[in-house]
Amino acid sequence: MLIRTRRNRQSKAVRALNRETYLMPEQLVYPLFLMDGKGIKSEVPSLPGNYRWSLDLLLPEIESCLELGLKSFILFPAVEAKYKDKTGTHGYASDNYYLKVASEIKKRFPEACLISDVALDPYNIDGHDGVVRNGKIVNDETLDILAKMAVAQAEAGFDILGPSDMMDGRIRKIREALDDSDFKDVGIMAYTAKYASAFYGPFRDALDSAPVEGKDIPKDKKTYQMDPANKKEALREAMLDYNEGADFMMVKPALNYLDVIHLMEENFDIPIAAYHVSGECAMLIAACRNGWLDFDKAMPETLLSIHRAGAQIILTYFAKKYAEMWRERQGDFG
Numbered sequence: 589m590l591i592r593t594r595r596n597r598q599s600k601a602v603r604a605l606n607r608e609t610y611l612m613p614e615q616l617v618y619p620l621f622l623m624d625g626k627g628i629k630s631e632v633p634s635l636p637g638n639y640r641w642s643l644d645l646l647l648p649e650i651e652s653c654l655e656l657g658l659k660s661f662i663l664f665p666a667v668e669a670k671y672k673d674k675t676g677t678h679g680y681a682s683d684n685y686y687l688k689v690a691s692e693i694k695k696r697f698p699e700a701c702l703i704s705d706v707a708l709d710p711y712n713i714d715g716h717d718g719v720v721r722n723g724k725i726v727n728d729e730t731l732d733i734l735a736k737m738a739v740a741q742a743e744a745g746f747d748i749l750g751p752s753d754m755m756d757g758r759i760r761k762i763r764e765a766l767d768d769s770d771f772k773d774v775g776i777m778a779y780t781a782k783y784a785s786a787f788y789g790p791f792r793d794a795l796d797s798a799p800v801e802g803k804d805i806p807k808d809k810k811t812y813q814m815d816p817a818n819k820k821e822a823l824r825e826a827m828l829d830y831n832e833g834a835d836f837m838m839v840k841p842a843l844n845y846l847d848v849i850h851l852m853e854e855n856f857d858i859p860i861a862a863y864h865v866s867g868e869c870a871m872l873i874a875a876c877r878n879g880w881l882d883f884d885k886a887m888p889e890t891l892l893s894i895h896r897a898g899a900q901i902i903l904t905y906f907a908k909k910y911a912e913m914w915r916e917r918q919g920d921f922g
């Protein structure tokens with residue numbers, strides 16, 4: 589045998605030389621659920637270790653993340669029922685606490701990168717990402733609302749906006765609205781290939797944002813989110829978002845869609861992000877709680893796999909845990 593691949597695995601130091609992929613805490617984005625009020629840190633039952641935070645308790649949490657080198661956060665609001673209506677007007681209302689919280693965080697930690705959520709579902713009584721009329725999600729009427737939300741979020745100080753709605757034409761609409769309002773430096777991380785997945789459950793529990801049951805309300809999001817059977821269609825979505833001015837393109841979920849992440853990474857020259865969604869994290873937590881898997885090993889392996897597939901950026905509920913582990917082990921996961 590002239591060639592022995594095991595030679596490059598013989599010691600920790602040699603394995604480190606042979607390692608192809610590293611994932612740094614600053615490549616992660618930490619999703620945070622917000623609630624209006626004070627003194628709130630309420631655990632999401634289906635996503636243990638994750639909380640709905642009020643601003644006062646969230647600030648020290650963000651500070652501790654920044655100290656760990658975790659710099660980016662994506663914020664999602666839990667919205668009280670009284671603020672929900674057919675067209676999600678509270679999404680851009682001046683008294684929307686979500687916008688105020690973002691401004692406060694930016695004031696306190698200007699170095700943090702804040703990513704928003706642009707979609708109607710937290711504000712919509714029907715629990716859909718777009719306006720529902722006669723049993724259908726109306727695309728173009730929704731675009732006008734998304735554009736208003738986007739400008740309000742840029743005014744609040746978000747660095748990057750995250751349209752998660754999957755309406756057609758929204759990246760261009762949002763880009764134009766931002767430029768017209770002179771927010772030329774505010775970026776867009778498009779949810780480009782967002783699938784109609786069964787893995788969003790804990791997230792919808794956290795925000796109480798699942799599609800509402802009722803006559804003339806579609807019971808799922810399949811007319812706008814993608815069919816899990818499709819891959820070529822992801823390229824079509826990506827071509828559109830790229831040409832409409834997206835700065836980052838996301839695949840969501842992550843683990844069941846590693847092929848899609850890889851495909852996007854090979855075909856586009858802007859950073860590809862993957863959303864390691866709530867249900868994917870919940871599965872791992874559950875197995876570890878049962879003693880079936882070792883969290884300290886399975887979690888970093890999972891994130892590394894998503895990164896290796898081609899995601900430069902990973903949005904994950906494990907971001908802080910990973911950053912803590914990174915510090916403890918000084919980046920040594922070999």
Ligand code: PBG
Binds near residue numbers: 709791866
């Ligand atoms: C909705 C939105 C969802 C998630 C992020 N934004 C859920 C959905 O589409 O119903 C899911 C994220 C997660 O599960 O962690 N605009």
